[in-house]
Amino acid sequence: MTESETLSLEAPALPESPQDSALAEFAAAACRRLAGGILGTTGSGLRAVIEAEVRALQAALGDSAELHGVAAKHPPRFDRRGRVQVLTNPVMSHRNPLAPPLVHHHDGDESEFRVTLPLQYQGPRNSLHGGYVAVLLDDVLWHAVRQMAAGVSFTRELTITYERPVPLFEELRIIGRVTTIEGRKTFAEGEIIAGEAVCARARGLWISPKSSA
Numbered sequence: 001m002t003e004s005e006t007l008s009l010e011a012p013a014l015p016e017s018p019q020d021s022a023l024a025e026f027a028a029a030a031c032r033r034l035a036g037g038i039l040g041t042t043g044s045g046l047r048a049v050i051e052a053e054v055r056a057l058q059a060a061l062g063d064s065a066e067l068h069g070v071a072a073k074h075p076p077r078f079d080r081r082g083r084v085q086v087l088t089n090p091v092m093s094h095r096n097p098l099a100p101p102l103v104h105h106h107d108g109d110e111s112e113f114r115v116t117l118p119l120q121y122q123g124p125r126n127s128l129h130g131g132y133v134a135v136l137l138d139d140v141l142w143h144a145v146r147q148m149a150a151g152v153s154f155t156r157e158l159t160i161t162y163e164r165p166v167p168l169f170e171e172l173r174i175i176g177r178v179t180t181i182e183g184r185k186t187f188a189e190g191e192i193i194a195g196e197a198v199c200a201r202a203r204g205l206w207i208s209p210k211s212s213a
């Protein structure tokens with residue numbers, strides 16, 4: 001597979017039918033498994049498997065140029081509250097192979113993700129990459145803000161405190177909660193918890209641009 005073909009596959013279509021959505025989620029799950037498998041395996045046997053898989057995918061996709069820029073052609077989709085759905089988010093979208101297989105729920109002013117992270121998120125040995133710690137906290141805090149604040153808010157400031165390594169291969173609770181709303185400004189905080197231990201903390205400010213408030 002050439003580099004340009006790889007990039008084209010990273011700009012997925014936004015399918016409209018439930019069947020297509022299921023297909024996109026299936027494909028993303030397969031990509032995740034492949035990414036983890038590649039990192040954990042070496043040798044010529046792996047090369048043969050990957051070559052065969054890639055050739056089969058190329059044949060099934062036909063002209064992969066069709067995948068270029070498809071997202072921009074599709075109109076946005078809306079949720080039950082009339083808000084634009086975020087279908088490509090690299091943390092929460094089940095269609096995005098970059099997103100880990102997390103489950104989330106929201107209760108009151110608090111959002112929670114639960115996830116067990118595999119090898120492709122490794123920074124220090126057996127621990128989560130620090131940048132990804134910030135990504136997860138940014139997203140869970142934003143999710144809490146999204147439920148509570150009017151309009152759409154964007155991260156203005158985010159401070160992470162790395163208390164101890166965040167482990168891979170065990171379930172994490174990633175929690176975000178709104179602390180204060182002052183007009184267009186929403187302050188939030190949260191943490192990543194493994195077992196009983198708080199591994200990382202975050203606090204930050206989200207601002208809704210004047211036009212969306």
Ligand SMILES: CCCCCCCCCCCC(=O)SCCNC(=O)CCNC(=O)[C@H](O)C(C)(C)COP(=O)(O)OP(=O)(O)OC[C@H]1O[C@@H](n2cnc3c(N)ncnc32)[C@H](O)[C@@H]1OP(=O)(O)O
Binds near residue numbers: 138207210
């Ligand atoms: C559909 C889904 C799509 C969205 C899909 C999102 C997917 C989830 C992503 C997770 C979240 C992200 O990563 S979001 C992506 C990363 N973030 C971004 O790209 C944002 C880049 N920054 C911006 O675009 C801008 O700075 C904004 C929109 C955040 C704010 O712009 P602005 O509205 O012009 O801000 P400004 O007037 O300067 O400040 C507003 C008010 O806040 C005050 N203020 C500013 N900074 C501070 C501060 N540190 N502490 C206290 N107060 C502050 C100012 O004094 C002012 O007060 P006063 O004068 O009013 O009193």
